[in-house]
Amino acid sequence: MSYPLTEEQQLIQQNAREFAQEYVEPAAAGIDSTGVYPAEIVQKMAEHDFLGIFMPGEYGGAEAGYLSYTLLVEEISRVSGAVAAILINHASLAAYAINRYGSAEQKQNYLPFLGNGQKLGAFALSEPGAAPGAGAQRVVAVKDGDSYILNGRKCYVANGGAAGIYIVFALTNPEAGAKGISAFIVDGKTAGLAVARTIGKMGLRGCPSAELSLENVRVPAANLLGPEGAGLTIALAAQAAASVAEAAMVIGIAQAAMEDAVKYGKQRIQFRRPIASFPAIQTMLAEMATNIHLARLAVYDAAKLIENEAAFTTEAAMIKLFAARIGQSALIDVIQIEGGYGYSQEMVVSRLYRDVKGAIIKESSVDFPEKAIVEALLA
Structure with missing residues (x-):
């Protein structure tokens, strides 16, 4: 059983694979070792229309659809x-x-710049020590004429410092709690917006994470994204879409790890035969391949729902839950197959293991995926 891809989608998939092998793979270990943001690779992705692959053509996007985008990821x-x-x-x-x-x-003011790579995007939702809008350093937006003044802090902002456009979530109505959160489009060069510190991570190290400080950041009222109080709705919808892409990321990492384990299992000799011939190893590989295959089908199906503008949040939650389980399981089994070598930094699975954990926990939904799934069942 396989998911039917169009000829265009197959070409995009092949192009993405060749791009990854030519430009990304030679630099991957160095990116992990140094943690330096790979600006040249991001620019290359922009030149290949990867940054705007699913965006509308009228705003400079490739308009190839969300499924093509997940193939790329x-x-x-x-x-x-x-x-x-x-x-x-x-x-x-x-x-x-x-x-x-x-x-x-x-859309006209910002999507073309995001699509052509002139500006990188980032999502500033999390805040230090508490849920958005709940902590002592929460970001509050106060209306001042035809502008809003934002003050507070955001943390764990991926692409923080490298981004030129931030989606910043701030309280416009503190008395309403989470229902009083609004979203703003904030230019990265706006006065008062600064990187307070960078946050080191065990994996995904080339993707910068930062804590942002907002001190009297003046944002035009025209940059309010959606109506006031719609911030939580916007955040949950974007996180659901990201969950599908993150699951594609888990699949890619797990696939690479499985292929490495197969190669190692054929080469490693114990008791005068390759360890890949041992039933215990074969069982692990078979379960791994099955889980990756099923996850891939689910991701492609959900991606198609997104590009068809159909409801997809329940499917996204299911995918998030399943990908989290099979991603970690696959990497643990690969390390077990490769033994001491797999645990060493000399082998690629060391990086893959650290990265797959980051793919699973980054930008977690405000609700656990189990809660979203059960709410849909009981509705």
């Missing part, structure tokens, strides 16, 4: 989870939010 993830994470935060979160909820003027 999967192929890049096979060689570098960090580069894939940069793309997901840019496209599935920032660009998706503007494309779905932005006014015609906002």
Whole structure:
């Protein structure tokens, strides 16, 4: 059983694979080692229309659809989870939010720059020590004439510092709690917006994470994304779309790990035969291949729902739940198959293991996926 891809989608998949092998794979280990943002690779992705692959043609996008985009994410993830994470935060979160909820003027003002790579996108939702809008350092937006003044802090902002456009979530009505959160499009060069510190991570190290400080950041009222109080709705919708892309990322990483384990299992000799011939190893590989295959079918199906503008949030939650389980399981089994070598930094699975964990926990939904699934069942 396989998912039917069009000829165009197959070409995009092949192009993405060749791009990853030519430009990303040679730099992947170095990106992980140094943690340096791979600006040249991101620019190359822009030149190949990857940054705006599913965006509308009228705003400079390739208009290839969300399924083609997940194919792209999967192929890049096979060689570098960090580069894939940069793309997901840019496209599935920032660009998706503007494309779905932005006014015609906002789309015209920002999507072309996001699509052609002149500006990278980022999603500033999380805050230090508490849920958005709940902590002592929460970001509050106060109306001042035809502008809003934003003050507070955001943390774990992926693409933070490298981004030129931020989707910043702030309280416009503190008394309403989460229902009083609104979303704003904020230019990265706006006075008062600064990187307070960079946050080191165990994986996805080339995708920068930052804590942002907002001190009297003046944002035009025209940059309010959607109506006041719609912030939580926008955040949940973008996170659901990102969950599908992140699952594609998990699939790419797990696929690469499985292929490495198969190669190792054929070469490693124990008791005068390759360890791949041992039933225990074969069982692990068979379960791994099955889980990856099923996850891939689910991701492609959900991606098609997104591009058809159909309801997809329940499917996204299911995919998030399943990908989290099979991604970690696959990498643990691969390390077990490769033994001491798999645990060493000399083998690629060390990086893949750290990256797959980041793919699973990054931009987690405000609700656990189990809760979203059960709510849909009981509705």
